[in-house]
Amino acid sequence: MALLDTPQPDLSLEELRFLVTLAQTQSLTAAAGKHGLSMGSASRRLARLRGIFEDELFVRAGLQMLPTTRMRDMLPRILDLLTSSKGLFSNDTFEIASVKRTVRILGVDNAVMTILREAIVRFAKAAPNASLEVQPINSEMLELLRSGRADLAIYPLKNVPKDFHMLELYRSRCGILVREGHPLIALYTEKGRLAMEDLRAYRQVSMDFSGAPEFSTAASGATGQETAVSMPYFLAVPYALMDTDYTFIAPVLTLLHFLRDNRYGLRMLPAPAEVSPFTPCLVWHHGTHSDPFMQWVRGVVTQSARSEAKRLGALEAD
Incomplete structure (x- = not known):
C-alpha cells in the first residue's frame, strides 16, 4: 500500500508510446506524424516528459534526436510495461513460457x-x-x-x-588488435597514441560480408590500410594475427573477448581518433x-x- 499511497507522475500509455517512437525514429517530426500530433504539440509533450523524468531524454545531433543515457536505460522497461499493458485490453492470456x-x-x-x-x-x-x-x-x-x-x-x-x-x-569505441611484440606496441608506448599513417605501414585483416558494405567498412575501421586477409568470420581473426604483423580494427567489445584467451597472445591498442565508434x-x-x-x-x-x-x-x- 505504501507504493500506491506515494504520489506518482500522471503518465499515459500514449506518452510512453511517443517516447518509444521518438527513440526508434530519432526524429521529432516523424514521431509527431505517427502519433497524429502537430509539431507544437509534440514539442510540448516532450517538454512535459523531460520535466517528469528530470532529464533531457533526447538531445539534438544534426537532424537527429538521440536518446540520452537515461532514456536508453529506460527504454527496455518502457517496452516491457507497454507489452504488459496489452493484457488489460485482451481476453487472451499471453504467457511467454508457453x-x-x-x-x-x-x-x-x-x-x-x-x-x-x-x-x-x-x-x-x-x-x-x-x-x-x-x-x-x-x-x-x-x-x-x-x-x-x-x-x-x-x-x-x-x-x-x-x-x-x-x-x-x-x-562502442574501436581498438586495434595485434600480436604481442608487434612494432606498433613500442610506437604507442613512445608516442602515447597512434595515427592513421602509423597503421598504414602495416597490412590489415578486414571483414567482408557479402552484400553488406556498411558492416564491412565499420568492422575493418576504414583506415586506408592494404588488406592482407579478408574474411567474413570475426572469430577466425586471432589466427591471422598470432604470427604476423597484420592489424585488425574492431569494436572494443569484440576485442575484449579475444584478449580473454591467452592462447592467442594478443594485445589491444587504442584506435586513432579518426576511427568512428561502432x-x-x-x-x-x-x-x-x-x-x-x-x-x-x-x-x-x-x-x-x-x-x-x-x-x-x-x-x-x-
Missing part, C-alpha cells in the same frame, strides 16, 4: 558472444518452449525482414525505409512491431546488449 515459435535473427558471428550472450540465457529461462535461429547477414536483409522470413537484424545502419524500425543498442542497431519490420512476444524479445536483446557493454566498460563516452 510460446512455441522460432525467432530468426540476422547477424554476424561476433553478435552471439557480445550482443546475444546474455539474451540467450534470459531467453532460455523465460521462454523454454521457443527457440532462436541466428542467420548470416546478406544483401537480402531488408527483404527477409519484410517478408517475415526473419524477425530481427543486428546491423549498423544510419537509417531505414519508412516501413522499418531501428533502435541503437549502444556505441554503433550496432536492432532493425525490424513494422509488421512485427506490435507483436507482444517480439516486443518482449526486442526488450531482452536490447537490455542484454547494453548490460554486456557496460559490464566490459567498452562504451563510447556520451
